[in-house]
Amino acid sequence: MARTNGKLKTEPAGSRLYEVLKGIDFENRELIGKRAGAGLFDLVREPGGVYRCYACTLCERACPVDCIDIDYCPEHDVLPWDLAAEKAAATAAQPEIDMKPFDAVVARLREGSGLIEALHTTQETYGWLPRRALEGIADELQLPFSRIFGVASFYTQFRLAPVGKHVISVCMGTACHVAGAPLIVEAFSQEIGIAVGDTSADGLFTLQTVNCVGACALAPVVRIGDDDTHGRMSPNGARKLVRTLSRKEAS
Amino acid sequence: MAAATQRATRVNRALKHAVGAGTPTAGTGTKQIRICAGTACHASGRAEITKAVREEIEKRGLAGQVTILETGCHGFCELGPILVVDPSGTFYPRLKPRDVADILQNSVVSDEVVERLLYRDPKTDAPVAHEKDIPFYKLQHRLVLSANGKIDPHSIDDYLALGGYSALAKVLADDDPVAVIDAVETAGLRGRGGAGFPAGRKWRSCRANPGEKKYVLCNGDEGDPGAFMDRSVLEGNPHAVIEGMIIAAFAISSGVAPAEGYVYVRHEYPFAVERLGVALRQAHERGLLGEDILGSGFSFDIRINQGAGAFVCGESTALTASIEGHRGMPRGKHIRTVAHGLYGQPTNLNNVETYANVPWIVLNGVDAYRALGTETSKGTKIFSLTGKIRNGGLVEVPMGATLREVIFDIGGGMLPGRQFKAVQLGGPSGGSLPAENLDTEIDFESLTAAGAMMGSGGMVVVDDTTCMVDFAKFFLKFTAEESCGKCVPCRVGTTRMLEVLERITAGEGTLEDIDLLERLSDDVMEGSLCALGGSAPNPVLTTLRYFRDEVEAHVVDKRCPAKVCRPLIRYTVNKTNCTGCHACFTACPTQAVSGERKQPHKISQKKCIKCDTCRQVCMFDAIDVDTGVLEVAGRRST
Numbered sequence: 001m002a003r004t005n006g007k008l009k010t011e012p013a014g015s016r017l018y019e020v021l022k023g024i025d026f027e028n029r030e031l032i033g034k035r036a037g038a039g040l041f042d043l044v045r046e047p048g049g050v051y052r053c054y055a056c057t058l059c060e061r062a063c064p065v066d067c068i069d070i071d072y073c074p075e076h077d078v079l080p081w082d083l084a085a086e087k088a089a090a091t092a093a094q095p096e097i098d099m100k101p102f103d104a105v106v107a108r109l110r111e112g113s114g115l116i117e118a119l120h121t122t123q124e125t126y127g128w129l130p131r132r133a134l135e136g137i138a139d140e141l142q143l144p145f146s147r148i149f150g151v152a153s154f155y156t157q158f159r160l161a162p163v164g165k166h167v168i169s170v171c172m173g174t175a176c177h178v179a180g181a182p183l184i185v186e187a188f189s190q191e192i193g194i195a196v197g198d199t200s201a202d203g204l205f206t207l208q209t210v211n212c213v214g215a216c217a218l219a220p221v222v223r224i225g226d227d228d229t230h231g232r233m234s235p236n237g238a239r240k241l242v243r244t245l246s247r248k249e250a251s
Numbered sequence: 252m253a254a255a256t257q258r259a260t261r262v263n264r265a266l267k268h269a270v271g272a273g274t275p276t277a278g279t280g281t282k283q284i285r286i287c288a289g290t291a292c293h294a295s296g297r298a299e300i301t302k303a304v305r306e307e308i309e310k311r312g313l314a315g316q317v318t319i320l321e322t323g324c325h326g327f328c329e330l331g332p333i334l335v336v337d338p339s340g341t342f343y344p345r346l347k348p349r350d351v352a353d354i355l356q357n358s359v360v361s362d363e364v365v366e367r368l369l370y371r372d373p374k375t376d377a378p379v380a381h382e383k384d385i386p387f388y389k390l391q392h393r394l395v396l397s398a399n400g401k402i403d404p405h406s407i408d409d410y411l412a413l414g415g416y417s418a419l420a421k422v423l424a425d426d427d428p429v430a431v432i433d434a435v436e437t438a439g440l441r442g443r444g445g446a447g448f449p450a451g452r453k454w455r456s457c458r459a460n461p462g463e464k465k466y467v468l469c470n471g472d473e474g475d476p477g478a479f480m481d482r483s484v485l486e487g488n489p490h491a492v493i494e495g496m497i498i499a500a501f502a503i504s505s506g507v508a509p510a511e512g513y514v515y516v517r518h519e520y521p522f523a524v525e526r527l528g529v530a531l532r533q534a535h536e537r538g539l540l541g542e543d544i545l546g547s548g549f550s551f552d553i554r555i556n557q558g559a560g561a562f563v564c565g566e567s568t569a570l571t572a573s574i575e576g577h578r579g580m581p582r583g584k585h586i587r588t589v590a591h592g593l594y595g596q597p598t599n600l601n602n603v604e605t606y607a608n609v610p611w612i613v614l615n616g617v618d619a620y621r622a623l624g625t626e627t628s629k630g631t632k633i634f635s636l637t638g639k640i641r642n643g644g645l646v647e648v649p650m651g652a653t654l655r656e657v658i659f660d661i662g663g664g665m666l667p668g669r670q671f672k673a674v675q676l677g678g679p680s681g682g683s684l685p686a687e688n689l690d691t692e693i694d695f696e697s698l699t700a701a702g703a704m705m706g707s708g709g710m711v712v713v714d715d716t717t718c719m720v721d722f723a724k725f726f727l728k729f730t731a732e733e734s735c736g737k738c739v740p741c742r743v744g745t746t747r748m749l750e751v752l753e754r755i756t757a758g759e760g761t762l763e764d765i766d767l768l769e770r771l772s773d774d775v776m777e778g779s780l781c782a783l784g785g786s787a788p789n790p791v792l793t794t795l796r797y798f799r800d801e802v803e804a805h806v807v808d809k810r811c812p813a814k815v816c817r818p819l820i821r822y823t824v825n826k827t828n829c830t831g832c833h834a835c836f837t838a839c840p841t842q843a844v845s846g847e848r849k850q851p852h853k854i855s856q857k858k859c860i861k862c863d864t865c866r867q868v869c870m871f872d873a874i875d876v877d878t879g880v881l882e883v884a885g886r887r888s889t
Binding site for chain 2: 117151157175190210214216231234236
């Protein structure tokens with residue numbers, strides 16, 4: 001991009017290339033002095049009628065204003081799958097969500113909050129990141145859904161599936177490790193009957209590990225929800241904790 | 252000349268105005284109760300203590316005479332919740348709400364101490380009444396942490412009352428950014444985030460680089476597991492960091508380009524985020540941040556950016572990518588961030604602790620700072636001392652203190668009956684040092700020479716119950732999981748190394764595996780794009796260097812000397828000690844324990860999952876752990 005910007009500076013004003021390049025902010029991938037939607041392009045076909053494009057996605061990646069979005073294989077005259085239906089099915093596979101609180105996220109985005117902040121706000125609202133919300137963010141930021149999903153799936157704190165009522169976070173920091181955190185995780189996992197990262201079928205518990213909650217003097221540490229911290233845990237204590245919570249829910 | 256004096260008068264008047272705009276909470280009553288509200292004390296129940304104190308004061312009609320101060324971390328996290336009664340400085344650790352009435356009666360209403368609640372010196376068992384006499388505090392040199400535990404982090408007035416923001420006023424009044432950089436460079440302030448790059452040099456090159464805007468970033472993404480000093484500074488004294496950042500911004504912005512700041516904080520630190528937010532708002536209100544700071548014409552603003560749980564985001568280029576809203580992946584650093592950082596602009600990135608050092612240097616002078624520390628490393632360093640140690644918590648010592656002083660004098664040594672085995676420094680990028688290295692002086696160079704690393708300051712002490720191979724495996728597992736996946740040596744290399752270590756801890760390793768580990772380590776360090784991969788093999792290499800016999804015991808004898816690696820150990824009942832109390836029988840999650848009451852019990856090796864529960868619940872030391880039993884496991888199945 002820097003090279004293209006440099007090119008614009010050395011190009012004599014008024015030349016054809018200058019006219020093409022000016023009005024594009026290459027750093028921010030935005031149009032600043034050009035009309036959007038000025039042209040649509042067609043793909044070149046070979047004499048036999050097949051498209052020459054083999055979807056290398058280079059144009060998608062190189063486009064200075066992110067206007068190309070490759071999402072199907074053009075070898076087929078008709079789409080080999082129904083994209084809209086696929087998307088709808090992916091959304092339908094997730095529980096219904098109320099889109100009303102999502103307006104707050106959009107409002108924050110319009111105030112200029114970053115993508116990661118938007119994802120945090122969404123997760124605070126729903127407890128996880130529903131696909132419909134991610135699509136909403138993509139629409140709002142005018143970015144491909146894949147970009148948003150890529151960011152959401154990169155960071156371990158973002159959850160792409162609904163969580164249980166009690167989120168059990170076992171600290172796996174160094175101090176907790178030497179104090180026996182692996183045994184604690186195992187005890188939780190056996191008592192609830194789920195693997196780390198999963199949610200129990202009754203929707204009561206989600207078991208996860210976190211890197212360090214910074215309460216090393218109390219190792220091993222377990223956090224239930226956001227604020228309920230239990231220090232100096234033992235495997236037996238972990239099992240008892242699960243039983244107490246289940247009993248409380250049952251009554 | 253006249254213009255310069257006018258400017259100085261204007262700035263000083265503005266500071267005076269800011270100070271006069273409110274009243275500090277600290278030190279207003281005749282008596283003061285300070286309660287630690289750091290994360291660790293919060294987890295051990297400080298909210299109930301505060302509630303009990305408030306109720307008790309209400310009940311006794313002491314409101315107005317006694318100030319209650321909820322401060323940041325006092326540092327002695329092992330003993331939370333902590334309460335200190337001023338002005339005497341009487342220190343009460345590990346409190347229960349029911350003890351509060353006693354303290355108010357004896358320590359607040361009258362001037363005595365409640366002896367049964369005092370801290371006891373682990374060596375002499377004598378009670379120690381005052382905070383300043385406790386060895387843990389007495390032997391430290393608190394420079395950055397000096398205000399932690401003394402002020403309410405929610406109150407800018409407390410910070411101003413301690414002379415806060417006067418360093419900023421001094422810098423703005425002098426109006427000489429280059430002199431600030433000179434001072435920081437001569438003082439020898441080095442980055443506290445790990446690598447120890449001279450902060451002054453970084454500022455100078457950031458200043459020299461042209462750009463439309465300059466960014467000042469504060470790295471509070473303390474991802475290193477077992478380190479929490481940045482959290483404590485942000486929680487206990489956020490204004491010191493803010494002041495340091497404003498001074499840095501003033502020093503690097505060359506007049507033309509405006510500067511903007513971001514603090515990148517981990518989302519796992521809700522208190523730090525909240526208190527920093529309050530501090531920023533207050534600084535704004537007092538004209539210490541934002542447009543035209545203290546009437547000097549210099550403008551600078553700071554925003555909070557929360558991370559989302561990626562260790563690699565502590566790396567400068569990954570951090571900027573994350574702020575920009577991308578996946579936090581580092582780029583090659585042939586062009587440094589001081590030239591091309593956030594949004595392609597010159598960017599200065601320092602750690603929380605580094606910024607917190609800056610106001611002190613400006614106020615107390617370069618020479619005072621240089622007087623602390625060693626030839627190459629100046630000042631102090633905060634360590635979070637954790638692990639199998641008696642006095643865990645935050646320790647600030649001058650550079651050049653030895654590991655022995657920190658661990659045995661301040662930290663109080665090992666838990667009763669345990670042997671020191673190793674100290675791990677620098678987290679996943681550092682290494683473990685054995686007892687022979689205890690007299691190593693702590694500075695950047697000597698730790699690196701020993702194979703460890705200063706890192707952000709995590710210091711985890713382990714004893715003879717920790718298996719060094721398993722410990723190295725823990726760190727490698729961490730880096731393998733946290734590898735962003737961009738470059739192959741790190742992504743694949745760490746995974747392969749982890750597989751080798753898993754083989755060794757399962758008793759399936761060979762001597763060739765050890766050679767393979769060394770070779771892979773070289774490749775990963777050589778080929779990785781960023782420091783995460785470049786230092787990932789360090790824990791393994793130091794383990795091979797200092798604890799090779801332990802690794803070989805796993806490989807050759809199929810034995811885990813620390814009795815940790817599960818495939819190599821088994822649990823049995825010691826028939827002489829077992830009283831048949833049934834405690835293990837009840838606690839065993841797999842019903843592997845059998846036996847009648849008052850008769851020695853038995854553990855079925857088929858059912859035993861080696862979860863350690865029986866050993867932990869046994870009151871009579873009747874559960875034995877054997878190792879080196881792989882080859883006989885088939886024969887002796889009971």
